Amino acid sequence: MADKFSNEEKFSASRNPLDFIPKRLRNSLFLFDTSISELINLILVQNPKKSVSFDLISNRIIQKTQNTIAPFLLVLFNNCLRKGIFPNCFKVAQVTPLHKGGERLDRNSYRPISLLPALGKLLEKIILVRVLNFFDKHSLLSTHQFGFRPKFTTEYAILDVYEKLIYNLDNGLTSCTIFLDLAKAFDSVSHDILLKKLEKYGVRGNALALFTSYLDSRSQFIKLGEVNSSTLPIDFGVPQGSILGPLLFLIYINDLPLATNFFIKLYADDAVLCAQNEDLKALETEVNFELDKVWAWLFSNKLTLNIKKSKCMIISKKRKKQSIRVTIDGSELEQCSSYKYLGVIFDKNLNWKPHINHLCIKLARACGCLVKIRNCVSTETLREIYHALIHSYLRYGIIVWGNAKKTTIQPLITLINRAVRIMSFAPFGQIDLKAIFKEFRLLDMDQIFTLESANFMYKRNVGLLPTKVGEYFEKRALSTHSFSLRRRPTNTHSQIKYKTSIGENCIQIRGDKLWCDVPKTIQDSMSLSSFKKLFKEHLLSLT
Structure with missing residues (x-):
């Protein structure tokens, strides 16, 4: 070797950094004009609570005056798309240092929050829609990249x-x-290399001119309290706090x-x-x-x-x-x-002990919090706090680590049971915890793992997974079968071969086995939200 x-x-x-891209795309991106309807729709979905930048024009103001300003914005934005110009007034960032802990005199104790003009971000969204559609149409983004992409998590x-x-x-x-x-990868992006890559991916003419203008002459200043620093140029990196920045980094x-x-x-x-x-x-x-x-x-x-x-x-x-x-x-x-x-x-052993120990620390703290506040809040509030401080940590990534050995997971189960006892004021000793879980409409550890795994399988069966993730199941050659994707035969998992008991832990095997136990009426749910609700009710009914 x-x-x-x-x-x-x-x-x-x-x-040459361009040598790694095998071929130049022959097709070119065309930035077609926006319309009043598209503009209004984008204005309406803006978050009105977002912080305002130096120009003091907030999303709330834009939404309240949309009918008045939309025709003027339409002319401005379409001229930007046609002429390949991104206005300089939209390229100034107000950076506010946010203290994240540690010594207040140490600059490393602060996280910079970059605020850009709301109107500029509206124009960025219009551009983003067109670029994403072009890249999706020609399958330009790597299937190995899971960041900042629809369906990918x-x-x-x-x-x-x-x-x-x-x-x-x-x-x-x-x-x-x-x-x-x-x-500092986002801050290290070379504008020259990025623009050359965009050209190779089909961003040419006015579209490339617009991105050149977008990256050129950017600047920022620091706002600390009521004091502003001088404005300094930004010559490297994708714009922080921008709409297009994440996509440009992916490219x-x-x-x-x-x-x-x-x-x-x-x-x-x-x-x-x-x-x-x-x-x-x-x-x-x-x-x-x-x-x-x-x-x-x-x-x-x-x-x-x-x-x-x-x-x-x-x-x-x-x-x-x-x-x-x-x-x-x-x-x-x-x-x-x-x-x-x-x-x-x-x-290194894939037994998940370090991760579960880490979760145990978080859950122990959450139990302490529940003890302190249980006499001050309602049962419903306790339940909401449980979901925020305990359930959210349990469900994250559980389709990977949730099949750890029972002895490894047992400390988590003990802490979950403790939390439920605290919420219900139940005495410690031998009591029917299952009844309390059902009363509070909470799932136990095994049920959370089952629900999240079933949600994954539902997404897979109705095409809601990214193509890369859906490839796990390609070996089954489903096209040779006439059955519905939502009604899979009970022995489909046997089509995947594994050599040891370790292989049984793959999602192909355990996912299909689990799906066979989901009632057919629930498998045929018309939406993911409906499936989640029905299957959770089914699990609670088994308690």
């Missing part, structure tokens, strides 16, 4: 990584998972998966890389070779890696400690036993 790598064509860190990114690791374990492969931390980083043979998962600037092999030495060689490619892409695109915060983790069925030396640009990555990725803590 080492010979194979050494014989491959050498790559240079000074490569952090939970699906977590699930995608987990499914890959489970597949490797089931096939006797050792995985090296690398968690990359990009230093900038879109070709990273093409630069490497790693399994790669992106959620905006959060990147997970994974390689696998039966032989540990071969795995080390492959990982370091591919990391050189990743570094070449980062260097060419003027992005910086935070080496200290980037980690690697070895996941294997072998009991003997597995260790390899992973380096990038001459610096060695620290090997960790667990890592918090998008709010869920992955561990």
Whole structure:
């Protein structure tokens, strides 16, 4: 394998960043005019409670005067689209430092909140609709990118990584998972490179001129209390607090998966890389070779890696400690036993103990809060607090970690039961907790896992999942069957083969098994909200 790598064509860190994009799209984006109806609809969906920028024109004012100002805005915005000009008055950001904890004299204790003019953000939304439609039509955004996209969520990114690791374990492969931390990625975007990438993706003519104008001559000032700083230019990065900024960053980083043979998962600037092999030495060689490619892409695109915060983790069925030396640009990555990725803590054994221990700390604090306030608020308020401080943490990512061993999950179950006892003023001892759960219309641990897994399966069966996630089930060749997607036969899970008991944990297997237990009338629900409501009632009825 080492010979194979050494014989491959050498790559240079000074490569043209456009070389990673294989071909130039022949089609071009056309920014068609907006209309009064589109403009009014966009005005109506604006959040009236959003903070106002330096021009003091709020969304509330725009909504109250929409019938008067809409015709004038229509002329202004259409001229911007036709001539490729983004007004300079919309490109000034008011930055307010928000204290996030720590020493008040330490600037690192503040989070900058960037406020842009509301009218400018309205124009950005008009542009965004057209660019997104164009990119979706030509499937330009990478399927490996889960950030800032309709249907894609952090939970699906977590699930995608987990499914890959489970597949490797089931096939006797050792995985090296690398968690990359990009230093200030959004603020490091090169405007010149971004505009060249936009051109290659079909943004040309007036559309490219508009984006050039949008990025050019941007500035910001700091507002602290009643004092404003001087205005300074912004020459790098996508505009913070903007509508188009997240999409522009996705476009900038879109070709990273093409630069490497790693399994790669992106959620905006959060990147997970994974390689696998039966032989540990071969795995080390492959990982370091591919990391050189990743570094070449980062260097060419003027992005910086935070080496200290980037980690690697070895996941294997072998009991003997597995260790390899992973380096990038001459610096060695620290090997960790667990890592918090998008709010869920992955561990080297995939037993979820670190994550569940983390949840136990949060739930213990929530129980303390319930004890302090239960005599001061109504039962309904207690129930709302339970959902905010306990249920929300339990349901997040549970389709991944919820199938942990019962002994691992038991501390969570104990804390949930404690919370329910506190809310109901029930004495400690042997009582019928199931009746209390039902009275408060709360689901227990197993029921939350079942409901969230069933919701996932419903989304899959009616086409509400991203294409990338839906691919988990492609092996079943559903087109050969005549049954409805919502009424799947009870033995569909048998079509997926797994080699060990580990393989049973994949969503394909347990998802189909669970779906078979959902009553047919509930499977045929006309909407996701209806399905959630009916299936929750079904679970409560079984209590």
